[in-house]
Every structure is written in C-alpha cells, then in structure tokens.
Amino acid sequence: MNYVAAENLTKSYGIKTLFKNISFNINEGDKIAIVAKNGSGKSTLLKILMGKEIADSGDVVINKDIQVVLFDQEIDFESDLTIEEFMMTLDSAPILALKKYHHALLSGDPDEMETALAEMEIHKAWDLENEMSQILSQLKITDLTAKMGMLSGGQIKRVALAKLLTETRAEHRHTLLIMDEPTNHLDVEMVEWLESYLNKAKITLLLVTHDRYFLDAVCGIIWEMEDQNLYFHNGSYATYLENKMIREDNMNSTIDKAQNLYRKELEWMRRQPKARTTKSKSRQDDFYETEKIAKTDTRKESLELDFEMKRLGNKILELKDISKSYGDKLLLKDFSYSFQRGEKVGIVGKNGAGKSTLLNIIQGFEPKDSGEIETGETIKFGYFSQKGLKYKEEERVIDFIKDISENFPLANGRTISASQFLRLFLFDDQTQYSPISKLSGGEKRRLHLMYILYQNPNFLIFDEPTNDLDLPTLTVLENFLLNFQGSLIIVSHDRYFMDRIVDHILAFEGEGKIKDFIGNFSEYRENKKLEDGNKKSEDVSKKQEVGVEKTEVSKKTEALPASNSALPTKKKLSFKEQRELETIEKEIPEFEAKRTTILEQLNNETDYEKIAKLSAELESLSEKLENHEMRWLELQE
Incomplete structure (x- = not known):
C-alpha cells in the first residue's frame, strides 16, 4: 500500500535552495532514516509532509486512508495542564471513549455509563489506558499530577513522546509516524526500550536521528540529502557510507x-x-x-590534526575524596580520580545522577561539600555545555570566530585561517557570511562546538555534545577527537559516539557510587547486564533458601547430636528475642499473601493514581518482607 508519493519537490529560503526536484515514495512497512548535515532541509521536508510548510513547486499526495503523526523538536503545550490532562488531549476515538467512561464513573448516571461502555467496546479502548501507563512508566514518567509548565526540557520531550506513541496505538488505522531526533534527552535504557517498541510496532516510520546504533536497529532504508538532491540506500549505515x-x-x-x-x-x-x-x-x-x-567542487578537506596545543605538564587533574549532596540526595561520595595526559574518559549514568554536577565542580562552577581538587598550571579547559550559544543577532558566523583569532595554529609554525577552519566543520562560504540568527538550531549547535575548539584548549569537557548535531558533523568531530592529544571527558548517551572515542568509563550508579570501568561503553553495558543478571539470580536463590530453611530448620536442629563437640554451642534466645521470632514467623506469610494480592491488583488496574498508590505500597511491603527474612535468619543462627 502506497502511503506518500512526492514528485519534483523544490524548496528555497531566500537565495538558499534546500532541495530541488526531488521525488520519492513511502510504502506501508517502510522504516526510513533521513541523513543530512544541518541546514539541508530535513526538518523542512518533514513539515511539508505534515502540511505545516508548502513546497515552492512539486506535488505531494498522501493516501486518504492513513494518519500522519509528527514527533517534532518543538513541542506545543499549555503550561497549566497536568501530565495526565496533556496525555488526554488526544482527539482519537479510543481516547474520547476513555474520557466519556471516566466521566460516567464520576457522574454515576446509568444511561451515561451504558453509552460509555458501548463506545469502549466499539473503539477497543479497554487496553489503551493500561498501555499508556506502561509507556509512561518505561519513559520514567511517574507523577501524572505534575504541571507541564514545571517540567524540564527533557521531561517535556519524554511526555510528548509518550503521547505520540499512545496516539499511534489508539488509532486502529494505517499510520505514518514521523520522528525528528526522538532519542534526545533519553537515557540508554529508554533508547533501547524505544528501539524494541518501534521494531515490534506495525507502523511505517520516517526518522531523523544522529544515533547510529538506533538507526541501524530500527531502519532498513536511508535517504541521504546532499547538494539539493535526495539519494536512496537500502541497508545499514555502513552500506550508506x-x-x-x-x-x-x-x-x-x-x-x-x-x-x-x-x-x-x-x-x-x-x-x-x-x-x-x-x-x-x-x-x-x-x-x-x-x-x-x-567547476563542481567535491573535495572534502581533511583536518590536519597536527595542531599546536598548549603543552600539558606532569600534573593534569586530580580529584581527592570529592563529596556532593543536594539536600537528602547524595550525588558524589568520597570520589577520587587522577586524570592522565591524553586520556579519553566517558561518563555515563541516569539523568539526575550527578554527571553534569561533577563537570561543574571540576571547573569551579559549583562548590563541593568536601574533598580537594588539584589542577595543573598548564591546563586550559574547553567546555561544551548543553546551554545555547551567546551571540549578537546580526553578527556573522565568520566574524564570531575571528573575534577569537584570525588564524588557528598548527604544528611547525603553520596556521589555517578562521574561514578554512570553519570549512573543515562543514560551514560553506555562503553560510560563513550569514548572520548567526539565520542559522538552523543544529547549525548553531555546530558553531558553538567550533567556538570551543577554535580556542585551542588542551582539556576538553563535553556535556551531551551529540544532541542536535547531524551525522556529517559527528563524523568530523569524532575524527578530530580521535587524534586529539589532550585530555577529554565526555558525558553522552550516544552509544556509537562513546564506543568510537572513549576507552575508559566512569559510571554513576546512584547513591554517590561511581564505578571505574576499563573499556568502551558497549563493553560496560554488557558487563553491567551480566552483573545485574547474576545479582538477580543470587536474590532469587536467597529467597528460595530462606523458604527451605524455614521449613527444615527445626528438623535439622532436632536431628543434631546433643553432645556434638564439633558444632558451636548455640546461644539461647532471650524471652524478648523469642517473642520477636514468633511474631516474624507469623507476619512473613501474611506479608507474602498481601504482596501476591497487590501484584494481582496491579496487573488488572488501569487507573493511574491507583497504580501509583499500589506500586508505593508494594515497594514498602517488599522492604518490610526482606527485613523480616533477614532478621529471621539472624535469630535462627
């Protein structure tokens, strides 16, 4: 089934032509990734397909039997809405049926309830609320009463993603899902879950992403936008290259x-x-x-990486027993590390674990609670943060870079000009003389990166550098960093980028614990999965052993010879301890029965508030049960 047919599309902004006379088809089941440098027209093409932009010429025909859904980088929402209210603003028939059903529950009107139940059956809406809850849970969205206006940018992005995935499931007709950088602001577990979800879902997908592992896992077709043309590749990212x-x-x-x-x-x-x-x-x-x-110029200038960097001394950067907390939340606890010359360290961990805080402490932007930091006298930091670029509205790209220096120093006394350095990072002559305000979001991000590198630091600190960077820029950046002679710290969720650059991982695992792992990111992930699997097996074994010991311990005790001198003399329990043991033995089966009941309720519950309440109750009960079992073992021993 053909979803979209486009013929001879052309789009320009002023004198800049984004694409010219491009034609393509999208068929049912296609999963397509678009690859291009920022400013080539990727986002514009997506908006044309959505009807939010109009092509200068050409035709787009969209099958009337499909719905087109866009996950955009710019998300519209009302600040006063709660997350739950935002999710329910979908106007699909199953969502409207759910709304009527909940209203009927509140009103108690039997006629309204009868109508609502009929609509729930017609639109197959019974499973939708449960699926919505599961999607929100996977994306770490738990407090559905939180106001949208109070969320961080990353949280808003995740809520919008949950809404979009719910929408594609709510409609029981053919769907073309268009996604613009969906993995930004997602941690690795979320990205892996999204990969699995999109692979299993029977949808047709058009995707813009810089995450090459994600691209390979989800898509089988690549569209390349370059020099105003559109090229088609079947296969992996390697095949495209x-x-x-x-x-x-x-x-x-x-x-x-x-x-x-x-x-x-x-x-x-x-x-x-x-x-x-x-x-x-x-x-x-x-x-x-x-x-x-x-006169066509296809030459790809390669960066001469024998640049002249300020010399690194014997002492680079040493952290001794660094601790940091915010209220009751412990981020760093007695963390020590000595950075070496030329070392490339990756920092990973869940959002909010303290990664950016460590970077700020290293550079003196935030105070530490305790510990010492010794920085070498020759160290010059270059910090690429998640904050945007500061610039004057009408300032030109070339002038912005020239304000630092007219030339960039290379080894042996040679230099390259500011314009040549910009070309190395894919800024053509026309773009160099354009106002910064006219650049796309990705191009501004690329210029920010250029601004950091052009200052010639010898210790680079990158906080999520790959967000909003296009794949051609990432390739140039990776080649630069592979040959960089200074020290490097990278915080990133981009698995491909991390695997290619770093060979040493500092993993924030919560509660101030930081694991020092020698190897790349994928090796760390495999090691962690193995450890988690072993720990889970050990926990299951312990619980099984506890169950066996509770039923067998009295028999084993009676069977022991009274005068066996090889066994240690068993200390007699005090009256208070004996009463405690009897109480624990009575409460353990009660807790286990209650836990089973809660699990059954959770499996059948669809109300968000009740699910949250039951989950909290289950967590508290499981903790009590574990404490009882441990105390029972202590008293038995």
Whole structure:
C-alpha cells in the first residue's frame, strides 16, 4: 500500500535552495532514516509532509486512508495542564471513549455509563489506558499530577513522546509516524526500550536521528540529502557510507573528464567571432553545461590534526575524596580520580545522577561539600555545555570566530585561517557570511562546538555534545577527537559516539557510587547486564533458601547430636528475642499473601493514581518482607 508519493519537490529560503526536484515514495512497512548535515532541509521536508510548510513547486499526495503523526523538536503545550490532562488531549476515538467512561464513573448516571461502555467496546479502548501507563512508566514518567509548565526540557520531550506513541496505538488505522531526533534527552535504557517498541510496532516510520546504533536497529532504508538532491540506500549505515563513497568517486571521475573537455572547449570559445552560427550556438550551450560540471567542487578537506596545543605538564587533574549532596540526595561520595595526559574518559549514568554536577565542580562552577581538587598550571579547559550559544543577532558566523583569532595554529609554525577552519566543520562560504540568527538550531549547535575548539584548549569537557548535531558533523568531530592529544571527558548517551572515542568509563550508579570501568561503553553495558543478571539470580536463590530453611530448620536442629563437640554451642534466645521470632514467623506469610494480592491488583488496574498508590505500597511491603527474612535468619543462627 502506497502511503506518500512526492514528485519534483523544490524548496528555497531566500537565495538558499534546500532541495530541488526531488521525488520519492513511502510504502506501508517502510522504516526510513533521513541523513543530512544541518541546514539541508530535513526538518523542512518533514513539515511539508505534515502540511505545516508548502513546497515552492512539486506535488505531494498522501493516501486518504492513513494518519500522519509528527514527533517534532518543538513541542506545543499549555503550561497549566497536568501530565495526565496533556496525555488526554488526544482527539482519537479510543481516547474520547476513555474520557466519556471516566466521566460516567464520576457522574454515576446509568444511561451515561451504558453509552460509555458501548463506545469502549466499539473503539477497543479497554487496553489503551493500561498501555499508556506502561509507556509512561518505561519513559520514567511517574507523577501524572505534575504541571507541564514545571517540567524540564527533557521531561517535556519524554511526555510528548509518550503521547505520540499512545496516539499511534489508539488509532486502529494505517499510520505514518514521523520522528525528528526522538532519542534526545533519553537515557540508554529508554533508547533501547524505544528501539524494541518501534521494531515490534506495525507502523511505517520516517526518522531523523544522529544515533547510529538506533538507526541501524530500527531502519532498513536511508535517504541521504546532499547538494539539493535526495539519494536512496537500502541497508545499514555502513552500506550508506560505502554507497556514498562510490558515488563521490564516480563524480570525481566525471569531473576529471569534464575538466579536460572544458579546457579544449574554452580555447574554441575564445577563437569564435562575436556573430556565431546556429551550430556554434548549440556548441556554446554544451560548453556552459560542461563548465558547470568541471567547476563542481567535491573535495572534502581533511583536518590536519597536527595542531599546536598548549603543552600539558606532569600534573593534569586530580580529584581527592570529592563529596556532593543536594539536600537528602547524595550525588558524589568520597570520589577520587587522577586524570592522565591524553586520556579519553566517558561518563555515563541516569539523568539526575550527578554527571553534569561533577563537570561543574571540576571547573569551579559549583562548590563541593568536601574533598580537594588539584589542577595543573598548564591546563586550559574547553567546555561544551548543553546551554545555547551567546551571540549578537546580526553578527556573522565568520566574524564570531575571528573575534577569537584570525588564524588557528598548527604544528611547525603553520596556521589555517578562521574561514578554512570553519570549512573543515562543514560551514560553506555562503553560510560563513550569514548572520548567526539565520542559522538552523543544529547549525548553531555546530558553531558553538567550533567556538570551543577554535580556542585551542588542551582539556576538553563535553556535556551531551551529540544532541542536535547531524551525522556529517559527528563524523568530523569524532575524527578530530580521535587524534586529539589532550585530555577529554565526555558525558553522552550516544552509544556509537562513546564506543568510537572513549576507552575508559566512569559510571554513576546512584547513591554517590561511581564505578571505574576499563573499556568502551558497549563493553560496560554488557558487563553491567551480566552483573545485574547474576545479582538477580543470587536474590532469587536467597529467597528460595530462606523458604527451605524455614521449613527444615527445626528438623535439622532436632536431628543434631546433643553432645556434638564439633558444632558451636548455640546461644539461647532471650524471652524478648523469642517473642520477636514468633511474631516474624507469623507476619512473613501474611506479608507474602498481601504482596501476591497487590501484584494481582496491579496487573488488572488501569487507573493511574491507583497504580501509583499500589506500586508505593508494594515497594514498602517488599522492604518490610526482606527485613523480616533477614532478621529471621539472624535469630535462627
């Protein structure tokens, strides 16, 4: 089934043409990723498909039997709405049926309830609320009474994602899901869950992402937007790179031939009299076409990485027993680490675990509660934060960089100009002389990165550098960092980026605990999964052993010889301890029965507030049960 057919689409902004005469089809079941550098028109193309932008020319035909749903980087919401109210603003039939059902529950009107129940059956809405709850839970959204206006940017993004996924499940018709950078602000567990969800869901997907592992896991088709054209690749990200290289090699061969012809034709053109014949006019037209090909510049300047960096001394950066808390929340506890010359360290952990706090403490932006920091005298930090770039509205890109220096120093006394350095990071001449205010969000992010690197630091600190950066820029950045001779700290959820750059992980695991792991990010993840699996097995074994011991311990005690001198003398329980043991033995089965009841209620419950209440009760009860079992063992021993 064909979902979308587009023919000869063209879109320009002023003198800048984003794409010209591109055509494509989207069919049912396609899962497509769009790859392009920022400013090439990815987001604009998505908005044209949504009807939010109009192409300058060309046609788009969308099948009337499908719905098109967009997950955008810009999210509209009313600040006063709670998360639950925001989720229920969907206007799909199953959601409307749910609303009527809840209203009927509150009103108690039997006629209204009868109508509501009928609509719930018609629109198959019974499972929707439970599925919505599961999606919210996976995205770590627990307090549904929180106001949208009080959430962080990352939380808003996750709530919007939950709403979109619910919408695609609520509609029982064909859906084209369009997603623009869905993995931004998601931690690794959430990204892996989303990969699994999109693979299982029977949807058609058009995706813009910089996460190459996510791209490979979800998509089988890649669209490449470059030089106003659209190229199609079937297969993985690696296949796309191979195809792109072959195409560029072929283009270079064509250009070489055109340049040879161009030189000959140029001589002929110069010899021609002003009044040309019809035959010479035809040859003249061919000449201009040949000239266009001959002057095509496909050269990809490679960064000369033998740059002159300020010398690093013997002492780089040493942290000794650093602790930091916010109220009752412990982020760092007696953390010590000595950074070495040329070391590339990745910092990972859940949102809010304290990663950014550590970066701020290192640079003196936040005070530590205790501990010492020793920084080498020659250290020059370069900090790429999640905060936006500060600039004057009409300031041009080239002037912004030149304010630091006209030239960037290389080894052996050589330099490259500010303009050359900008070109290395994919800013063409036209963009360099444009006002910064006219850049796309991704281009501003790229300029911010340039601003940091151009100051020639010898200790780089990157906090989520890959968010909103396009894949071509990420490739350039990775090549830069692989050859960077200074020290490097990266906080990132981008698994591919981390695997390629770092070989040492500091993992924030909560409660101030930081694990020091030698290896890349994927190796750390595999190690953690193995440890978690072993711990889970140990916990299950302990609980099984407790159950066996409770039933067998009295028999074993009676069977022991009274005068066995090889066994330690068992201390007799005090009257108080004996009463405590009797109480615990009575309460343990009661707790277990209550726990089973709560689990059954949770499996059947669909009300958000009740689910939250039952979950809290289950957590409290499980803790009591575990404490009772441990105390029972102590008293038995």
